[in-house]
Structures are given as C-alpha cells and as structure tokens.
Amino acid sequence: MDYNFREIEKRWQQYWIDHQIYKVTEDRSKSKFYVLDMFPYPSGAGLHVGHPLGYIASDIFSRYKRLQGFNVLHPMGYDAYGLPAEQYAIQTGQHPAITTENNIKRYREQLDKIGFSYDWSREVRTCDPSYYKWTQWAFIRMFHSYYCNQTQQARPIHELIEVLSKKGTAGLDLACNEPMTFTAEEWNTKSEKEQQEILMNYRIAYLGDTMVNWCPELGTVLANDEVSEGLSIRGGYPVEQKKMRQWCLRVSAYAQRLLDGLDKIDWTDSLKETQRNWIGRSEGAVMHFNTSQGMAFDIFTTRADTIFGVTFMVLAPESELVKGLTTDEQCGAVEEYIIKTKKKTERERIADKSVSGVFSGSYAIHPFTGEQLPIWISDYVLAGYGTGAIMAVPAHDSRDYAFARHFDLPIIPLIEGCDVSQESYDAKEGIMINSGFLNGMTVKEAIPAAINEVERCKVGYRKINFRLRDAIFSRQRYWGEPFPVYYKEGMPYTLDESELPLELPEVDKYLPTETGEPPLGRAANWQTKEGYSLELNTMPGFAGSSAYYLRYMDPHNDDVLVSEKADSYWRNVDLYIGGTEHATGHLVYSRFWNKFLFDLGVSCEEEPFKKLVNQGMIQGRSNFVYRIKGTNQFVSLNLKEQYDVTPIHVDVNIVHNDILNIEAFRNWNPEYKSAEFILEDGKYICGWAIEKMSKSMFNVVNPDDIVEKYGADTLRLYEMFLGPLEQSKPWDTNGIDGVHRFLRRIWNLFYKEGELGVTDNEPSKEELKSLHKLIKKVSFDIEHFSFNTSVSAFMICANELTALKCSNRTILTDLTICLAPFAPHIAEELWHVLGNEISVCDAKWPIWNEEYLKEDAFPYAISFNGKSRFVLEFSEDTTNEEIEKAVLAHPNSQKWIEGKSPKKIIIVPKKIVNVVI
C-alpha cells in the first residue's frame, strides 16, 4: 500500500469531526492549558502560505500538551470588522456582512485542510451581535467607571458621585483630563448637565476634545498605532492633526500597571522593550514659570539640573497658552506662523527637519535668577506631550541647540569641559558649572538635587510623565460596533445593559451623509431611545479584539461576558502566538481592557497572556525570466549576460526548483503564447529574489495547492522545517520534497512491499536507543519552540530505523505518538493500523528512558594545543591516567608532541582531551 495522503487526510478529518475529538469542556479533574492564536482578519485574498505558520506551531503545542494529559483550550475565530470590507462595500455596494461571510467561508475551508485541532464550537466573530453585545457592555462599564490613582484601580462612578456630593474633590486623586477642585456645596448646586460635564472629566470611556489623527482619504480618525510616519497603516494615506470631539478610553490611567505587568509575563525582551518605549515613562519635574504678561504656565522637564542653562522658552503652536502670551505687536507674525504649520500634514512636519518658529513678544521669568527668557512658538514642541511647553537648554539638548543657532539665541554650557561650539552635549555625565547651588555636583547628583530645590522653593513639583496617550475610540465608519449611547441635551447617556446588543442598522450607502455625518447617519428608522438621537460613530478595530480570549472560555453565554465558573477554570492564555505587528496596538489595548475587567472582578487574572511567542514573517521568493529586449525570446539565467535583457516576474507556481515549466508559461499569459527560449542543458533556469509575498510579484503560494500536491502533513512539517519559528524567512517550495520523502519513509517502516509488516518481537538495543533519543529531543524542542530541529530529529530517527530494518510494534507505536502533533493525519492512520481504537490525540506522550541512551564508549576529541586532531573512544569508567597513557601512546600523537613532554593534559569527561605542549 502506498502513502495515499489525499485519502488518509480526508478520512481522518471526517473522523475528528464525527467523534468531536477537539471539543473541550471545563474538566476540573485535569489541569487546563490555553493555547491561543491571534485570530485573523478574513481578507478577500484568502490565506497564503505565510499565514498558517503560527497556527501550525500553536497546533503542535496544543496537541503535545493534550498528549501530556492537559485539558487544552485551543479556539479560533475571526476579527471580522475592518476597513477593507467597508472600502469594498463603498466601491461595489456589496454589504460588508456578505463579503465578510464569504471570506470567512473561504478561510475556514483553507484552515480545515491543514488539520488543526480547534474546538470550532467556540468560534467567535467580532461582527456577530451576540459577540459585540459584550464589547458594547464593556464600553458601558468603562463609561460608568473612574480611575482612582490612590488605590490604582477602576471604581464605579456612582461611588465618585457620592463622595463628590459629600466632600467635593478634597483628598481625591483621580485620573482625569483637567485637574478640578470644588466643594460638596458647589457640586450639589450644579445642574445635571453641569454635573455630567464634570463626570466626563473622570470617566474611563469619555468624550473629549483632543487632537486626533484625521485621515481625509479614509474619512475617519485613527489611533496612534494605526499611523506610521504620518501615513495610515491601512492604505498608506496622509494623516493630519485635527481637534475633534471623540470617544476616548483612559488607557493612560493604567500606564504604570501596564509597565509593571511586563515584569510578570513571559514575553520576549524585544517585545517588552517595544511596549516600554510606547508607554514611555519618564521621571522629571513640572516647573512653574511666571511671565512678563502676568500669566503663568507650567513646563515638564526630565533635566531639572539644567535649569541654569535655560535661555528661552518654547510653546507648541497648538497650545492654549499661545493666545494669552502673544503680545499685540507680534500677533500678526504668530498668527501667520500658526496657519503655516497647520497647513502641513503630519508627514510633511516629520519630513521637514528645518528649524522654524516665531517670537511671541513676551518673556518668562527664571525662577532662580529672575532673568527674562523670551518665549518662542515652534512646531518642534508637541502639544500632546507634557504641558505643550518647554524650557529650552540649547547647550544640552540637540533640538534646542538647532533652534538657538538658527535664531541666534544664547547658549550657556553647564558641564565642565563640554564643547558646545558645534553641537549640544546631551549626555548625562560630567560635573556641573555655571549652575549656582548645583556647581560641583555630577549630573546624576544634580538631577534630584535640582528637583528638591524646585519643590522647596515651591516653583514646581516632582512628576512622572507617560508618553502613552488615551486611545481614541470613535471611527466615522459603518463597519464596526455601534456605540450603545444616546444624547440628551447634547450630553451622552448609555443604553441600559438589558437593551444590548444595539445592532448595526442597514444603510443605503456606506459613505458619510451629505451633512458630513458618519455613515450611520443614513440609517432610516434606527431604533431610538425615547426620541433622543443615537451616537453615529462606530468603534475601532481593536474594540472587538480586546477581550475575545475571554469570550472563547464561554462563547454562548447570553447572560455574562464570561461566567465566573469558566473564567476561574481557564483563567488566562498560557501560550499566545502571533506577529510582532500588534506590539503597540492589540497587545496594549488587550492588556488595558483585561486590567479594567480585572478591576471589575470579571477576569480573575490581571495579565491576559502569560507567554507570548512571535512567529516571523514569511516572505515571498519571486522568480524571474529574462526577456531579450524588443523580442519575445527568453534566455536562461546563466546565459543572460550575453544579451540585453529585462527581468520579468513569473508566477512561482509554474516554476519548480527554479526550472521553468515552459508549456505552463506559454499558457500563463497570451502575450507569451509564442515565446521562444534559449535553454541551458535543455532547461530554462529562472532567477530569484526575496520580496514581500504579494499578488503583484506573482510569488504568492497558496496552502491549498501545497496540500493538494503533497498533503497537509507535509505542509505542516515543511513550514516548521523552514527555520526557527521566530525568524523571518522566505518561503521556498524547493526542498519540500525532503520532508515528503521523510513521511514516505515513515510509511515504509510499516509497509514492506505493500504489505503491513509490523512485528511483535522484542525491540533491539539500537532501536530503543534511536527511539528514546527522539522522544527526549522532541520533548525538549517542543517546550522550547524549536520545531525545525525536531523535524530534523524525526528524519534522523527514520533514517536510523530504516537502516535497522525496524518493524517493531512498540517502537513504531511511540514513534507514531511523537509524530502526532506534527503530522496528525498520517499519525492517526498508522495509529489505527497498529490496532488502536481511540484517537491518537488521546494517546499518552511517551517518556524517554535514560537507560537506553547510555553509551558503551564515548568519542573523545584528541586535541593538541586546542586543535582537534583525531578521535579515540573510551568507556565511561576509564580513569584519567589510563586515558592520558592511551593518548600519549597513540601513534598519531607523536607528530604533535614532537618529542617534547606535555605541559598539561586537560580531560573533559565524555568530550575532549587537550594536550598542551
């Protein structure tokens, strides 16, 4: 019987469905293990061969854990809301729900072919009302919560209302937009609307006027992580800064906890570092400056020690302070400058490194020297960070230095021996000079000393600042979760939780209304609350993906997001596999969202993802043919130098091992119907290059084609064999024959000349050794995510057992179990061939026996002065004296000793003998 993977894979996939092999329940008699993939956005292009890489790795791990006796939760779903479906809807009028549904169907077919062990009964889709009910529910809870900085947790807002009505703001430390102080009497005399406005300052989900990334092309605002270098991540359209009233989530309140939590989770250092940079904690001081105008303002600095080097102040053009600090005679110039900077898109502003600015006309007063410091306005200061104003120390900050040089402002060096004639001295090292009470201190001593003095003189206070901004949560789009919000006298109120889900209405077009309202403004007869109008924005993409891992625990529960029973059993994700591209988006929002739910008592773990592994990207490997210019003649790779040629991308699917299938090429494109070829050795050899996998490069490899040609097991093994999981690497179908041959070799251990040839005799010593070496290696490799080397270990073992002509039942049984996580179909088949009734998924992972791994003799590399020369074998109990004697007496040694007597002989047991001459 031959290895007929098509028949085998179809049969066992059906068997797994029929027997509900992958369905899991909360079985408290077993330890749980939760393995999660980042769920995909179902795009119209379908899966290419790069997408399943992480899924295969997580599937191997889940299956391995299950074989070890764990109760494994391994679910899958779809991140179904997103821009591409909506853009497609705008162009074609096709409802995004239909596009999405079709794409999901396609994804599911593709995934099913690969043989994953997902419990599909737990599937979630973010666009499904029964799912987004809980996204809306979490939003309502955020709206009705505030964040207490003293206890570092979210609390229900009614508790705050009670405190405010009794004590006012006295003694409170709350996360807010603007610090406020008022008494209980003041609070109690305010109207409902005024009270609501005040509460908005404290809510975790709040409506705020903030500078947002506005993308005119997409007609929506975007979050910081959706923008890179002034362009939208989706589509690459320019993004500009605009002030808008938007829903925001107070992620910044959780900054310290998000930072601290990183120490408790098992993620890679680089990913943690990326999050630390994104959170951007910096310790420093807020300092208070009075001005010549009488008005005062605050700045933030991390270098309070450089206070004596301040020679001017700078405000961001968007800063509220600009108006009050501009003198009448400078008014025109300032206005002109602000208009000019506003016109620049974010991208232009970043690209434009030239220095610009304008003098406001007023002066700040130095808190220690009383000196007058001119106040400038420049776009190198950002409104969104700190207070939107800085003290400029040109000697020790490169940006201030460039500005000072450009406008010819004074530069005062503060560190002994530093040379500021060409550039600023930014390093925090050296001895302070020109700095009053700080003189003689090192910079490291001066920083805290300066802050202490600032606090003592009451000109400022110690402050920790975070770069992490609140998340902007509104999108002016159709295809997203509607907000469960209605407006009464211009103030937002949430729907009652019993009214959820608020379903997405139908619209006639997926474009903004004529009056510029979001697409939901087109919804006719949308349900309304007592005649009040509903919120027309929708939630962003990350809303639905922020708590999906909790919903998988209890996906059909209509009463709660997740029951206490399910949550307390599954707790959090033990292993999360996905790409690094979510480092500052999804992985921050999810942690925030989960911490909020933790504060609410909904989630019992503060961190959602205990261990996280990033799989690398799979790039494309493009193939080229070389057309001789002006002809329809193509020349093979190694002859192309003799001609003037144009390289042309050719579909990698009609190229095998870089050899072009000429017939397929002629049929590929009518243009090449009559193409002629200059061959080498009768073949046309193509050139190649590593590029992004994309349609336009004709280098997309579809997993379906690989499965059709080689089978799912070969695909799974080959994806792992390609290289280390975490590394980016190009897909190269060349080489897949190797793993396919390996599977056939395994098959041939069972079948000899078409007959099943498994025997029941005692396994030999060599067979046991080969098998147990494999068990040990594979167990170790899976735990360390070194799947590529475990595939190699399988190949070595198969080669050894083939050479030993092994057909032993006990050996083959354990081999089959080891293979099951990697190649489940063939393993299931062979497992049943061996006479087992249950699924191989429920077998028991074998444990290696060190007894079998014992060596009779160990090869010792015999080295002279550290250079290996030859190999001798010694048994474990050979004494050092005997080894020395044997080495020196060996005829090969004479050449290296050259008659001298060795100075020293180092013997490392089982490894090496080094003779130092």
Place this chain on the structure above:
RNA sequence: GCUCGGAUGGUGGAAUGGUAGACACGCAAGACUUAAAAUCUUGUGACCAUUACGGUUGUGCGGGUUCAAGUCCCGCUCCGAGUACCA
C-alpha cells in the same frame, strides 16, 4: 538619532565554551530502467595532495579572555525590525 535583533557552505539552516557545517535542498557519480520519472547507494566548505594515509585554512572585520571561542568581553562594518522632534 535611539532601542532590539542578526551575520556560519551554492541554498535553508544545526551546534549546554569542547570533533563547526547536524538535518534538508541543490549538485555530481553510480544502481534499477528501452527511456524518463520515482526510488536507492555514495560523495559534496574552500585550497593543496592523492597510491593510500593526509595537510592547510575556515563561522562579517579588528582586538582580548581561555588549555580551548561561531559561542564570552571590548571596538567597528553591514543587514533587518521597531520607534521617533516625548523635552
């Protein structure tokens, strides 16, 4: 600019400080075939030698630690990823 990775044959990649190049692709030779494919066997870093045994050299570059360095330390070069007027 800053942060974090990485650099090993023709290719993908192995290697707890201890025989560098496992395993696989490719290539070459051979076996089986009328032939091809498939399969199997052998060889395969480079250079030198070849009757055999063998020798020299070799993990981006330059130093260092060590009996011993691809691996550890210091200084570079190049490549990749993330981030960026964050005060």
